[in-house]
Amino acid sequence: MKVLLIQPPIRDFYQTTIRTQPIGLAYLAASLVQHGHEAAILDCQTGQRRAIPVPPELSHLRQFYPFGDRSPFKLYTGYYHFGMAWDEIRRSIEASEADVFGISSAFTPYHGEALEIARIVKEWDRRKVVVMGGAHVSGDPDGVLQSPFVDYVVLGEGEVRFPRLLEALERGTIEHFEEIDGMGYRKDGRVRIIPIQTFIEDLDGLPYPSRELLDPERYRFGKKRSTMLITSRGCPHRCAYCSAHLVMGSTFRKRSPNAVLREMLECHRRYDIRLFDIEDDNFTFDRARAKQLMKLILETFGERRLELTAMNGVSYASLDKELLDLMGRAGFRSIGLSLVSADASIREGMARPGSPSSFDEILKEAEMAGLDATVYAILGMPGQTIEEMVDTLVLLMGRRVLIGPSIYYPTPGTPLFNACKRRGLLPHPSSLWRSSAFPVETSEFDRLDLVTLFRLARVLNTIKGRMVIDDLEEGLTVGQLDQVLRDRKAGKKVEAKVEGEEDRSPECRARRNRGVSCEDLILTLLCERSFVSLRRGGDGKMTAVKERSSRRVLDCFFEKARRRPILGTRSARGAPPGTPGRP
Numbered sequence: 001m002k003v004l005l006i007q008p009p010i011r012d013f014y015q016t017t018i019r020t021q022p023i024g025l026a027y028l029a030a031s032l033v034q035h036g037h038e039a040a041i042l043d044c045q046t047g048q049r050r051a052i053p054v055p056p057e058l059s060h061l062r063q064f065y066p067f068g069d070r071s072p073f074k075l076y077t078g079y080y081h082f083g084m085a086w087d088e089i090r091r092s093i094e095a096s097e098a099d100v101f102g103i104s105s106a107f108t109p110y111h112g113e114a115l116e117i118a119r120i121v122k123e124w125d126r127r128k129v130v131v132m133g134g135a136h137v138s139g140d141p142d143g144v145l146q147s148p149f150v151d152y153v154v155l156g157e158g159e160v161r162f163p164r165l166l167e168a169l170e171r172g173t174i175e176h177f178e179e180i181d182g183m184g185y186r187k188d189g190r191v192r193i194i195p196i197q198t199f200i201e202d203l204d205g206l207p208y209p210s211r212e213l214l215d216p217e218r219y220r221f222g223k224k225r226s227t228m229l230i231t232s233r234g235c236p237h238r239c240a241y242c243s244a245h246l247v248m249g250s251t252f253r254k255r256s257p258n259a260v261l262r263e264m265l266e267c268h269r270r271y272d273i274r275l276f277d278i279e280d281d282n283f284t285f286d287r288a289r290a291k292q293l294m295k296l297i298l299e300t301f302g303e304r305r306l307e308l309t310a311m312n313g314v315s316y317a318s319l320d321k322e323l324l325d326l327m328g329r330a331g332f333r334s335i336g337l338s339l340v341s342a343d344a345s346i347r348e349g350m351a352r353p354g355s356p357s358s359f360d361e362i363l364k365e366a367e368m369a370g371l372d373a374t375v376y377a378i379l380g381m382p383g384q385t386i387e388e389m390v391d392t393l394v395l396l397m398g399r400r401v402l403i404g405p406s407i408y409y410p411t412p413g414t415p416l417f418n419a420c421k422r423r424g425l426l427p428h429p430s431s432l433w434r435s436s437a438f439p440v441e442t443s444e445f446d447r448l449d450l451v452t453l454f455r456l457a458r459v460l461n462t463i464k465g466r467m468v469i470d471d472l473e474e475g476l477t478v479g480q481l482d483q484v485l486r487d488r489k490a491g492k493k494v495e496a497k498v499e500g501e502e503d504r505s506p507e508c509r510a511r512r513n514r515g516v517s518c519e520d521l522i523l524t525l526l527c528e529r530s531f532v533s534l535r536r537g538g539d540g541k542m543t544a545v546k547e548r549s550s551r552r553v554l555d556c557f558f559e560k561a562r563r564r565p566i567l568g569t570r571s572a573r574g575a576p577p578g579t580p581g582r583p
Contacts, residue, residue, distance in 0.1 A: 002038040004098035008113040009044040009083025013076035013436040020045045021219045023228040026209030031159035041213040045083040054079040064451045069533035073458045090120050105134040109434035118149035133158050138246040139413030141184040145191045153184035156196045199249040204259045216271045226275035231260045235281040240350045240415040244281040257293040275307040284318040294326035306331040313338050316362040317354035324369040334372035342392040376404035385444045390556045400567045405457035407435040452550035467568030479562045482526040516544045529554040
């Protein structure tokens, strides 16, 4: 059969563009070809971006997102359609001549875009078969099959199930679907779901992803061609907020280091790929295997000849000095670590491994290995308090790391999602279950509190960055920073008086044209406990505009942080604002 696998476009305030390669569809395509089918991939998440109106259900967020903000602490600058336009997608679907359309639905808030693809297919030709898979499908298969545009769903791993589904369709033996676990369909007007019972054990036996079906120029990190690698599947930790086990299971299964290396060599020789992103759910769970892979990369490619990343993050509980040193030499420049919270009870409640003492030890070893670190804290989970979330930011403020503020979003099928559902914390509709919507509010915090915490993390990252470039002295306490910026501002006023009001020197003109500096914005926050945005006026000058801020969050932060030092980051490449996680 001829199959077109589709990654839909998304609509949101932002997109994590460096993590859009549909490696799962490439794996699926390779398996389909191995079983005698024709396969093609339509990646609708191209580099295109088009501003569109904010949908009604998200319109309340406009009060938090001043789209005209030019400050270094701005949140989002608009609402966009990321990827191919619907009419272009329709033309590609009609030109494909496919019999079956496999549509990925990875994240719940973007499920509407996946359904729109299914609708386009069925409106063109109702005889075509639509199959849907992905993390959202594994979490809510019944809900997905309520759509008249979806014929079948595949849960979990699709490399075995999808070919078996096609075989059944070719033979017309649909009544025997009960023999295929991880399948969902409608029969006699009723939805039937066959639960997952098996996962693929022999990962080395899977064919390499069909990267020949993807445009290698589309997936770059900076100027380098990049690709994703999957070196293992399954995560034993079962964190309460994570859906990884729904798709890949809770048993850790691994590829051999030699098999991974052969795939890397093929990518390097065939596509000139020099950057590899290891997208495993728990890459370092088997520490010995991770070390062996790093040693093979060093022996084959040489020291720091490649660039390696693990954008899905690694668990600090499974790292040690030797592994970090090997990672740095093999090509890692940075690592992303998930702390979740500074509070041990929160981490335990979320089933998150690791202790604060081991966290600090790993940070020291990472710094010794020459690795930058971004540490991710989750904000906005049920059970959290403002004080606890502030404590986490204050802790990371005093470490040489970038702060990655990740706003919690409910994911169907996870324990925390079920808890939100029981407590009536899920907003309606499900398109609101995205990080950019700050979806969950409890008696302990509201949306404005979370927005303020998120902005605060961005300010701290900016201050850390200025310490790296020696614009600010590292180790200043928040109180000392306040005084330093006041003194600088007073010094500039004296300088301006000495120069005279009519001074037309380039430096003076540049200062007047800038209007408001980054230091001014930080000082306003320190003095007035309020965030401000920068808007360009009719005269072209920037003016500061106060934005809504949570006073209780800022009061709590300054009470706890005033006498605490701020440390920069190890990196000399600057400190960009914290990037939110997906979606």
